[in-house]
Structure formats: C-alpha cells, structure tokens
Amino acid sequence: MQLTLLDPNNPQQDFPTSHKALQDPNGLLAAGGCLSKTRLLKAYRQGIFPWYNHDEPILWWSPDPRLVLYPNNLVISKSLGKTLRKNNFLVTFDKAFNEVIAACAEPRKDLGGTWITDDITQAYIDLHKAGHAHSAEAWQDGELVGGLYGVALGQVFFGESMFHTKTDASKVVFARLVEQLSIWNYQLIDCQVHTSHLASFGAVNCDRIHFEKLLNQYCDVPASELAWQEQ
Numbered sequence: 001m002q003l004t005l006l007d008p009n010n011p012q013q014d015f016p017t018s019h020k021a022l023q024d025p026n027g028l029l030a031a032g033g034c035l036s037k038t039r040l041l042k043a044y045r046q047g048i049f050p051w052y053n054h055d056e057p058i059l060w061w062s063p064d065p066r067l068v069l070y071p072n073n074l075v076i077s078k079s080l081g082k083t084l085r086k087n088n089f090l091v092t093f094d095k096a097f098n099e100v101i102a103a104c105a106e107p108r109k110d111l112g113g114t115w116i117t118d119d120i121t122q123a124y125i126d127l128h129k130a131g132h133a134h135s136a137e138a139w140q141d142g143e144l145v146g147g148l149y150g151v152a153l154g155q156v157f158f159g160e161s162m163f164h165t166k167t168d169a170s171k172v173v174f175a176r177l178v179e180q181l182s183i184w185n186y187q188l189i190d191c192q193v194h195t196s197h198l199a200s201f202g203a204v205n206c207d208r209i210h211f212e213k214l215l216n217q218y219c220d221v222p223a224s225e226l227a228w229q230e231q
Contacts, residue, residue: 006033006060015048018062018208026193027063034058035123037130044151044158045219047212049192051115064208067191067198071182075202076175083168084175089146090139091176094228097128097135100147104161116161124160127151134228136180138164138173145169148177150190152228155218157181158190174201184227187218 004016011034021029029048033039035058043049043060052059076084101124105116127133132153138146146169148162164170178189178201191198194205206214 003028004030006030006039006058008032008034011036011039011042015043015046015060018047018064018212021062021064021208027061028059029062030060031057033060035119037123037127037132040123040127040151041132041153044153045215047190047208047215049158049160050120052117053115054117062208063193065194065205066208066211067194067203068206068211068214069178069189069191069198069201069203071178071186071189073202073204074175074178074182075200077200080168080171080175084172088140089166089169089172091173092137092139093177093180094128094134096137096144096147097133097149098125099144100135100137100149100163101125101161103144103147103163103165104149106163124149124151131228136173136177138166138169140166140169146173148173152186152223153219154221155185155187155223156190156215157186157188159192184224186223186227188214 007013015030018029021027035050048060048062050058051061101121105121124133133149133151135147135149137144145166146164148159150157150159162170162174181189191203
C-alpha cells in the first residue's frame with residue numbers, strides 16, 4: 001500500500017482514513033505535511049500523532065490496538081501508594097511546560113537518542129501557548145525532577161512523553177495528573193502504545209475503531225471550566 005504524502009502548505013488537507021494505516025510498522029498512516037497548530041489539532045482529533053527521527057520526514061501514526069486509561073480506573077500499587085503518602089514531591093500543572101518538554105527531549109541511553117526534535121519542541125510550545133498542550137511537573141527542593149506533557153481536546157488527554165531524574169518522580173506526577181484529570185471530568189487518556197509501565201497503572205488496549213468512537217464521544221465535550229487554571 002502506498003503511503004499518503006501530505007502537502008506541507010495545506011494543513012487543512014484531510015488525513016487518509018485510519019483503516020489505510022500499515023500493519024507493519026503498526027499504524028503508519030501518512031508522511032510529510034507540517035507541524036502547524038491546525039495540522040496537529042486535526043491529527044489528534046482523529047487519533048493520529050506525529051513520531052519520527054531526525055533523519056526522516058514527518059511521520060503520522062494511528063496504531064491498532066491503542067493503549068488507553070480511563071481516569072476512574074487508575075491503579076495505584078502499594079509501593080507507589082506509600083511514596084505518594086510521603087509527599088516527597090510537589091506536583092504542579094502548567095508551571096514549567098518549556099522546561100518539561102526540553103527535559104523529555106534529552107537523549108536517553110535505552111533509546112539511543114530522542115524523537116523530540118527542535119521542530120517538535122517548538123510546535124508543542126506553540127500549542128501550549130494556544131491553550132491546547134499542557135504539562136505536569138514534579139518538584140523536589142525547588143528542582144524540577146520529573147514531568148510529562150500532552151495535548152487536551154475536550155474530555156480527552158493525549159499523553160506524549162515523560163521524564164524523571166529522581167526515582168518515582170514520573171510515577172508520582174502521572175498518578176497525580178490522572179487523579180486531577182478525573183476531578184476535571186476528563187473521560188479518557190490516550191497512552192498511544194502498550195508498555196508494561198503504563199499497563200501497571202490500569203491502562204488497557206482497545207481496538208482502533210472503538211478508540212475513534214471514544215474520541216467522537218468525548219473530544220467535543222468541554223472538560224471542567226477549572227481545568228488547567230491556577231492550582
């Protein structure tokens with residue numbers, strides 16, 4: 001199957017339907033285009049996200065199955081529960097978006113590099129300034145030691161990347177964010193693809209057709225008016 005090439009000068013161009021995504025590699029749907037706010041929001045609304053390396057064109061993905069977490073189904077392990085009760089970390093929201101994405105972009109030994117290019121970084125900073133991308137931060141003694149960022153549409157939060165420099169910092173910030181999203185009436189968290197780490201929090205696989213139905217159900221319904229305001 002020939003991969004659809006997107007026009008970089010036409011962010012309104014439609015993506016191909018998701019059933020045209022490749023099975024190998026799982027979910028590769030299109031290439032090219034741009035990282036404008038219009039293109040990115042159009043992608044997320046359809047369950048599509050960009051992921052590519054420095055030496056590749058922009059690649060767009062819609063994997064099947066999709067890993068999702070329903071906020072009310074969050075699972076806290078006994079060990080993480082103990083850590084949370086110690087309150088060793090201060091968790092905030094949207095206090096240091098630029099710093100979080102910069103930390104997420106740092107090369108990682110286990111991955112041999114980073115997919116968060118300068119273009120990706122700037123694109124999501126622009127989304128943040130427009131009120132669509134958000135971060136959660138973990139602090140210890142005034143130092144940023146963990147965090148994550150993602151995109152919010154309606155009652156859906158699309159997680160993108162997380163980091164930590166202190167043990168359990170990313171686990172704490174993820175758990176606290178999920179709890180807060182539930183308070184804000186979010187109904188779905190997109191975790192993209194399966195990892196044992198996210199599954200341990202209660203994330204489950206769902207097929208792409210069902211995932212897209214969930215997006216149609218929740219993306220156009222506003223979350224709480226208090227969401228992402230000063231905490």
